[in-house]
Amino acid sequence: MNATIVIQGVDVFHGQGAQRFHAVKQASLSIAPRETFGLVGGSGSGKSSLLRVLAGLSPNWSGSITMAGEAMPPGQRPPRAFHRHVQMVFQDPYASLNPRHTVDRILSEGLALHGFRDAEQRIRDVLDQVGLGPRFRFRYPHELSGGQRQRVAIARAISLEPQILLLDEPTSALDASVQAEILNLLMTIRQQRPVTCVFVSHDLAVIAHICDRVAVMQHGSIVEHLTADELISRQVSHPYTRQLLAASEGLSGIDPAA
Amino acid sequence: MTDASLLDIEGLTVSFPSDSGRVSVVRDFALRMGREKIGIVGESGSGKSITARAILGLVPHPGQTTARRMQLGNRNLLALDSAGWRGIRGKYAGMIMQDPKFSLNPVMRIGDQITETLRLHEKLDRAEQRRRAIAILQAVGIDDPERVYAAYPHELSGGMGQRAMIAAMLISSPELIIADEPTSALDVLVREQVLKLLDDLVTTRGIGLILISHDLPMVARFCDRILVMYRGRIVETLDAHHLDRANHPYTKGLMACLPQPAYRGQMLPSLSRDPAWEQA
Ligand SMILES: Nc1ncnc2c1ncn2[C@@H]1O[C@H](COP(=O)(O)OP(=O)(O)O)[C@@H](O)[C@H]1O
Ligand SMILES: Nc1ncnc2c1ncn2[C@@H]1O[C@H](COP(=O)(O)OP(=O)(O)O)[C@@H](O)[C@H]1O
Ligand SMILES: [Mg+2]
Ligand SMILES: [Mg+2]
Numbered sequence: 323m324n325a326t327i328v329i330q331g332v333d334v335f336h337g338q339g340a341q342r343f344h345a346v347k348q349a350s351l352s353i354a355p356r357e358t359f360g361l362v363g364g365s366g367s368g369k370s371s372l373l374r375v376l377a378g379l380s381p382n383w384s385g386s387i388t389m390a391g392e393a394m395p396p397g398q399r400p401p402r403a404f405h406r407h408v409q410m411v412f413q414d415p416y417a418s419l420n421p422r423h424t425v426d427r428i429l430s431e432g433l434a435l436h437g438f439r440d441a442e443q444r445i446r447d448v449l450d451q452v453g454l455g456p457r458f459r460f461r462y463p464h465e466l467s468g469g470q471r472q473r474v475a476i477a478r479a480i481s482l483e484p485q486i487l488l489l490d491e492p493t494s495a496l497d498a499s500v501q502a503e504i505l506n507l508l509m510t511i512r513q514q515r516p517v518t519c520v521f522v523s524h525d526l527a528v529i530a531h532i533c534d535r536v537a538v539m540q541h542g543s544i545v546e547h548l549t550a551d552e553l554i555s556r557q558v559s560h561p562y563t564r565q566l567l568a569a570s571e572g573l574s575g576i577d578p579a580a
Numbered sequence: 581m582t583d584a585s586l587l588d589i590e591g592l593t594v595s596f597p598s599d600s601g602r603v604s605v606v607r608d609f610a611l612r613m614g615r616e617k618i619g620i621v622g623e624s625g626s627g628k629s630i631t632a633r634a635i636l637g638l639v640p641h642p643g644q645t646t647a648r649r650m651q652l653g654n655r656n657l658l659a660l661d662s663a664g665w666r667g668i669r670g671k672y673a674g675m676i677m678q679d680p681k682f683s684l685n686p687v688m689r690i691g692d693q694i695t696e697t698l699r700l701h702e703k704l705d706r707a708e709q710r711r712r713a714i715a716i717l718q719a720v721g722i723d724d725p726e727r728v729y730a731a732y733p734h735e736l737s738g739g740m741g742q743r744a745m746i747a748a749m750l751i752s753s754p755e756l757i758i759a760d761e762p763t764s765a766l767d768v769l770v771r772e773q774v775l776k777l778l779d780d781l782v783t784t785r786g787i788g789l790i791l792i793s794h795d796l797p798m799v800a801r802f803c804d805r806i807l808v809m810y811r812g813r814i815v816e817t818l819d820a821h822h823l824d825r826a827n828h829p830y831t832k833g834l835m836a837c838l839p840q841p842a843y844r845g846q847m848l849p850s851l852s853r854d855p856a857w858e859q860a
Contacts, residue, residue: 365738365767468624497623497794502837502848509847524768531839531848554841569772 325388326486326518327353327376332385334371334542345371346383347542353535358512358519360533360550362526362566368542369522370490376520377410377488390485406436409479413491415471419463425449425474426459432478444481451514452477452507469500473507480511487511487519493528505532526570530554538563586788587635587756588612591648594627594634602644606631607812615755617782617789619799619820621834622809628792631809632758635790636675637665653755670697674749676778678761680741684733690717690744691729697752716747721777739770746778756788764793775802796823796834808834811858830857 334346346368353359361369374380376389378400387394390407394400412418419428426445433441449455452473463471472492479487489508493501505528511517523529529536530553538546538560546560558564592609595602606627611618620628634645637660650657652672660668669675674697677683685693694716695709704712710729717725720743733741742762749757759778763771779802782789793799799806799820806818808831816828826832833851 364769498796498834499623499837499851502839503850505839506847506850509845527839530841531844550844554844565769569768 324355325352326355326357326390327351327359327520328386328388329372329376330386332372332375332383332387334368334375334380334383336371336382338382345542346375346539349385349537349544351537351544351547353518353520355518356512356516357535358521358533360529360536361520361522361539362524362529362536363539364524364566366541367539369539371542372539373410373488373490373520373522376486377408378404379410402435406482407484408486408488409482409484410488410490411472411475411479411492413494415468415475415495416463418475419471421463424460424462425454425466425477428463428474429478429481432482436482438482448477448481451480451511453503467500468496469503472496472500472504476504476507476511480515480517483515485516485518487517488522489519490522491524492521494523494525501528508532526553526566538566585612585651586614586653588649588651589635589647590650591646592631592634592650593646594630594639594643596643605812606634609634609814611807613788613790613805615786615788616805617779617791617803619803619806620790620792620809621794621796621799621806623794623834625811626809627812628794628809629760632675632760632790632792635758636669636673637662638669638675666700670754671701671752672754673756673758674752674754676742676745676749676757676759676762679765680733680736680738680745681765683745684741684748686733688732689729690731690733690736694729694744694748694751697748701752712751713747716751717744719750719781720744720747721773722747737770738766739774742766742770742774743777746774746781750781750785750787753785754787756790757782758790758792760792761794762791778802796831797838813858815857828857829854 330350332346332349333344336343336345349372361372363369375383381397381399383396429445430441433444438444446456449459454470454473493504496504521533530550533550536548536550536553537544540562546558546563548558552558556567558567589609589611592606593604594606595604609631620631622628630639633639639645647658652668691713694713698704698709698712713729714725717728722728722743728740728744736744763774766774791799791803800823803820806820807814808816808818808828810830816826816831818826823835836849837851839848
């Protein structure tokens with residue numbers, strides 16, 4: 323099957339031995355090229371744990387994962403080239419950017435690490451693409467607003483032209499108007515590049531807006547798979563998904579009467 | 581008490597010194613409210629928290645608060661010294677903050693934190709204090725109040741911690757509660773439960789509530805009236821049941837940029853700011 327991400331029977335753990343915590347249980351899903359796939363669930367449901375495994379950031383898992391045609395062996399850190407193709411954007415743009423580095427340095431480090439020779443041109447292009455432009459190039463993170471920092475984090479991720487973009491609550495810390503700008507930016511990137519996305523959020527309205535399909539997670543398990551259309555028209559069967567929908571009535575733009 | 585006489589504020593301004601002189605971060609704020617539920621919404625930095633702190637005399641140094649009028653019931657808040665403020669806070673008005681991890685004292689048992697205001701404002705023996713604390717923990721929907729009474733904050737989940745905060749607030753039967761982003765740090769499902777609880781309690785006990793959030797639809801579900809703040813000023817007051825009657829372009833923009841099925845997969849309208857919004 324021609325899928326960009328295939329996950330089969332994946333368990334994710336934190337810690338070892340008696341302290342070991344089973345954070346994701348038997349997750350299976352498959353994501354098509356250029357699809358945007360949503361992971362939704364309450365806090366602690368295992369969304370970030372699964373995403374970090376896909377990003378090659380936590381080796382403590384078992385099962386089978388194939389990313390862009392390459393099998394990912396459990397228990398080890400992937401080679402550097404993996405990160406060129408798989409990039410992650412985190413919720414907190416304050417924590418994910420080195421406060422002592424300028425935007426220029428933040429962007430050029432990744433490019434140098436992966437052997438890009440046209441860094442100068444790429445930095446200019448990518449800053450334009452995320453709507454920041456050249457005047458932000460030599461600023462430090464503390465000189466930027468939350469939304470501008472998230473744009474830098476996205477610029478860093480897409481500058482490497484990854485095939486897979488993993489986004490962990492990229493708009494949860496932002497005001498509604500800034501969230502809209504970042505969602506629009508992601509839509510544009512998707513149109514311009516052949517990128518497959520996994521988008522984690524607890525906000526059903528955001529998920530319904532940007533995703534094609536969704537997996538609902540509860541206590542580490544995927545309890546339901548839905549298309550965005552099913553989510554919007556409330557054709558859901560698991561009680562936990564119903565609870566999430568009820569809690570987001572009015573909170574989100576999802577029409578409770580629909 | 582007549583309907584609009586719980587809190588009466590006029591011309592509230594809060595300023596901080598900066599390199600270029602004093603900067604007002606809250607400007608000419610006004611609110612007259614009774615025992616009703618008022619929402620304050622606005623983006624981050626718009627002055628919501630500083631307004632809340634000013635109402636409780638908690639603006640941090642070197643901030644300066646001025647107002648033409650600040651009355652809580654028949655008490656003139658403008659005339660209070662720091663001892664006077666301590667007499668108001670906890671007893672007549674209290675605040676619930678965003679993260680229980682920061683607003684609860686980490687080295688003090690929950691029970692002691694709840695009875696603290698009782699000890700400050702009323703003369704009750706230990707057993708009676710404990711009885712009242714257990715009762716209030718039950719009232720905020722905690723099933724095992726004895727355990728929570730003896731627990732330290734880190735032993736509680738976020739939702740439990742926030743319920744304990746609400747309990748600590750309610751025990752002295754205040755007239756006014758200000759809740760500043762009380763559920764932003766909570767799980768979506770817990771958020772809903774905590775808001776419903778707060779809503780029930782203030783309604784049945786006849787407490788005035790000021791609910792602060794950046795989430796306009798959420799505030800609209802729980803409040804009667806909504807003040808929309810933009811860069812330190814109230815730009816519009818809304819009837820919470822008629823958001824569709826919003827007039828100000830900022831308020832309209834805030835609603836339009838929320839994802840909704842009608843715009844699915846399309847660009848969301850973005851907010852273009854007009855410098856004129858900063859003038860009254
Ligand atoms: N580094 C860690 N060590 C131990 N437990 C962890 C760690 N990270 C997450 N967990 C636990 O794993 C569970 C899932 O967490 P997480 O994947 O962060 O959930 P979500 O992103 O859905 O909120 C939670 O119970 C959390 O406490
Ligand atoms: N201690 C302080 N000193 C100087 N400026 C402050 C201080 N606290 C808050 N401010 C400024 O006041 C404005 C309003 O802040 P705040 O009330 O916290 O906003 P909100 O709660 O709406 O996000 C912001 O511009 C903030 O930078
Ligand atoms: Mg997470
Ligand atoms: Mg605030």
